[in-house]
Amino acid sequence: xxxxxxxxxxxxxxxxxxxxxxxxxxxxxxxxxxxxxxxxxxxxxxxxxxxxxxxxxxxxxxxxxxxxxxxxxxxxxxxxxxxxxxxxxxxxxxxxxxxxxxxxxxxxxxxxxxxxxxxxxxxxxxxxxxxxxxxxxxxxxxxxxxxxxxxxxxxxxx
Amino acid sequence: xxxxxxxxxxxxxxxxxxxxxxxxxxxxxxxxxxxxxxxxxxxxxxxxxxxxxxxxxxxxxxxxxxxxxxxxxxxxxxxxxxxxxxxxxxxxxxxxxxxxxxxxxxxxxxxxxxxxxxxxxxxxxxxxxxxxxxxxxxxxxxxxxxxxxxxxxxxxxx
Numbered sequence: 279x280x281x282x283x284x285x286x287x288x289x290x291x292x293x294x295x296x297x298x299x300x301x302x303x304x305x306x307x308x309x310x311x312x313x314x315x316x317x318x319x320x321x322x323x324x325x326x327x328x329x330x331x332x333x334x335x336x337x338x339x340x341x342x343x344x345x346x347x348x349x350x351x352x353x354x355x356x357x358x359x360x361x362x363x364x365x366x367x368x369x370x371x372x373x374x375x376x377x378x379x380x381x382x383x384x385x386x387x388x389x390x391x392x393x394x395x396x397x398x399x400x401x402x403x404x405x406x407x408x409x410x411x412x413x414x415x416x417x418x419x420x421x422x423x424x425x426x427x428x429x430x431x432x433x434x435x436x
Numbered sequence: 437x438x439x440x441x442x443x444x445x446x447x448x449x450x451x452x453x454x455x456x457x458x459x460x461x462x463x464x465x466x467x468x469x470x471x472x473x474x475x476x477x478x479x480x481x482x483x484x485x486x487x488x489x490x491x492x493x494x495x496x497x498x499x500x501x502x503x504x505x506x507x508x509x510x511x512x513x514x515x516x517x518x519x520x521x522x523x524x525x526x527x528x529x530x531x532x533x534x535x536x537x538x539x540x541x542x543x544x545x546x547x548x549x550x551x552x553x554x555x556x557x558x559x560x561x562x563x564x565x566x567x568x569x570x571x572x573x574x575x576x577x578x579x580x581x582x583x584x585x586x587x588x589x590x591x592x593x594x
Contacts, residue, residue, distance in 0.1 A: 284439035285446040341546075341566045343501060343587035377572075377582070379537025386544070386570050388499075388583050408499045410568050410585045412544050414535075424535070425546050427568045429501035429587040 307378030307385055311413045314421040315373050315387040318411075322369050325362035331355045335414055335422035343429050366396035371409060383415045391428060407431045465536030465543055469571045472579040473531050473545040476569075480527050483520035489513045493572055493580035501587050524554035529567060541573045549586060565589045 314333065321329040331351045334340070340348045340357065348357045361367060371391040378385030393405040409428035413421045472491065479487040489509045492498070498506045498515065506515045519525060529549040536543030551563040567586035571579045 281439055281442035284442045288443040288446045341568065341587060344590060344592045346589045347566050375583070377542065379539045379542035381537045381539030381541075383539075384535065384537035384542060384544075386542075386583065388570075388585075408505050408585070410499065410570060410583045412546075412568060412570070425533070425544065425568045427546075427566070427585050427587065429499060429585065431504045432502060434502045435593050 304378050304380050304382065307382035307415070308376050311378055311385045311387055311421055312373055312376045314413060315371075315376065315411065318423070319369075319371055322358075322362075325367075327355050327359050327362060330358050333423050334426075335416065335424050338423045339425055340423075341425065341427035364395040366394065366402065368395070369393045385413050385421075387411045387413065405430050405432060462536050462538050462540065465540035465573070466534050469536055469543045469545055469579055470531055470534045472571060473529075473534065473569065476581070477527075477529055480516075480520075483525075485513050485517050485520060488516050491581050492584075493574065493582050496581050497583055498581075499583065499585035522553040524552065524560065526553070527551045543571050543579075545569045545571065563588050563590060 318330065318333045321333065331354050334351050334354050337350065338354075339350070340354055342348060342357070348354050361369075369391065372389045373387040374389040376385070376387045388408070388410045390408055391406065393407075395403055397403050407428055407430040409426065411423055411427075412425040414424045416422050476488065476491045479491065489512050492509050492512055495508065496512075497508070498512055500506060500515070506512050519527075527549065530547045531545040532547040534543070534545045546566070546568045548566050549564065551565075552560055555561050565586055565588040567584065569581055569585075570583040572582045574580050
């Protein structure tokens with residue numbers, strides 16, 4: 279084998295390997311995001327403020343309805359702390375569409391949520407809606423939240 | 437140069453080229469998403485239903501507050517048509533964070549919006565809030581909306 283043939287062969291092999299790893303990285307990254315999405319929900323279910331906030335990337339933000347943006351882990355801890363103290367508070371969500379870029383460094387989860395709590399009179403209030411969470415792979419390999427946003431399906435003032 | 441040395445050299449060159457193109461693709465893709473974000477806003481400003489809906493990818497959805505998800509171009513056309521008919525309707529937005537994956541096939545824009553219209557009594561109603569739009573590069577090279585979601589900064593019932 280001559281040098282030039284060897285170079286061409288190496289390039290062909292690399293092209294195939296990279297194309298295949300790109301495809302695989304996509305599905306693998308999407309699966310990792312889906313897992314992170316559900317691990318995050320488990321931290322909410324456990325009402326663990328520190329654990330839940332730890333899923334937010336540096337500079338990450340939560341965009342809650344009817345409130346200014348909550349920017350950064352410390353502000354998010356305060357916001358979640360308030361939420362977790364609501365009587366009978368329960369939040370679950372179901373990702374219905376999860377995708378990741380071929381490069382496996384950025385992706386999103388989106389879907390539906392159900393939220394309930396008891397008002398001061400003890401009556402259960404039920405909300406349901408939809409969400410989009412943008413996830414970014416961190417230098418340590420973990421997936422963290424860059425932006426999380428949701429809103430209600432129910433008429434305003436419900 | 438022996439064949440083995442040629443392969444090693446080719447691989448080193450390719451690694452550097454790919455790493456560099458990955459970096460460039462990111463910034464270039466983010467700039468393309470920022471442009472698409474603002475082109476989309478121009479279609480809203482022109483109250484052009486077909487043009488505005490054309491920015492939505494097949495299977496794409498808009499998640500409006502206090503309404504179920506609006507899925508697909510036809511449903512989005514209907515929704516936008518209603519919005520554009522509101523008296524004095526004006527919607528503008530400003531992307532404050534735009535990022536794209538290294539592979540340049542997926543990214544997002546996020547930021548703030550301002551929305552105003554006149555109610556039946558002729559009084560101007562002002563809303564402001566935040567949004568996240570997930571963009572996906574299409575086979576024809578254009579960027580289209582996979583998910584768009586927003587909510588208000590103002591207290592409920594404002």
